Amino acid sequence: xxxxxxxxxxxxxxxxxxxxxxxxxxxxxxxxxxxxxxxxxxxxxxxxxxxxxxxxxxxxxxxxxxxxxxxxxxxxxxxxxxxxxxxxxxxxxxxxxxxxxxxxxxxxxxxxxxxxxxxxxxxxxxxxxxxxxxxxxxxxxxxxxxxxxxxxxxxxxxxxxx
Numbered sequence: 001x002x003x004x005x006x007x008x009x010x011x012x013x014x015x016x017x018x019x020x021x022x023x024x025x026x027x028x029x030x031x032x033x034x035x036x037x038x039x040x041x042x043x044x045x046x047x048x049x050x051x052x053x054x055x056x057x058x059x060x061x062x063x064x065x066x067x068x069x070x071x072x073x074x075x076x077x078x079x080x081x082x083x084x085x086x087x088x089x090x091x092x093x094x095x096x097x098x099x100x101x102x103x104x105x106x107x108x109x110x111x112x113x114x115x116x117x118x119x120x121x122x123x124x125x126x127x128x129x130x131x132x133x134x135x136x137x138x139x140x141x142x143x144x145x146x147x148x149x150x151x152x153x154x155x156x157x158x159x160x161x162x
Contacts, residue, residue, distance in 0.1 A: 022049075022057055030057060038062045044072045079149060089128050096124075103128075114162060137161055 022030070030047070038044045044062010048055055064072045095101035103125040108114055115122065115134075126132035137158045141148040 027057065031059060034059050035061055041069075042066070046072060046076070046078070077152065092124060092128060107132075111159065114159065134162065 030049070034045070034047045038061045042062055043066065044060070044064070046061075047057070047059045049057040058074070060072045060074065060076070062072055064070050064076045092101060096103060101124060103123065104121075105124050106121040107124060107127060108116070108122065122132045122134070127134075138148050140161055141153070
């Protein structure tokens, strides 16, 4: 827990650094914090730091698959699940501030193929507040007998399902 807190502080600190690359000392401190809770032969993680649109740090550690003892690498795929929600909301709010999107817009203005039979609006605000009535795609795949976490499914697959 302590290392997770330290790592969070480190992320904020790295975000305020100037455009210079990380020093060897900074990289070592990040490596130590990142590796602190990753057991040898156990599940691991990936850490990346982006500054000014450029990746300035990456580290891969631990196993992606405990049964096969497959290590995590740059090619390992992760289901980030709910972690994307806050970033999607911020991106939508930025578009709203730029006048390119409105909270009151019906999502079908942008995705006309989504629920054309429903006459009531499904607004951007509904989506951001989880009040749209649209079911979770993972639950829907499960109801179809699809073990979603064993497959590679895309956004196009989710849109087709909905």
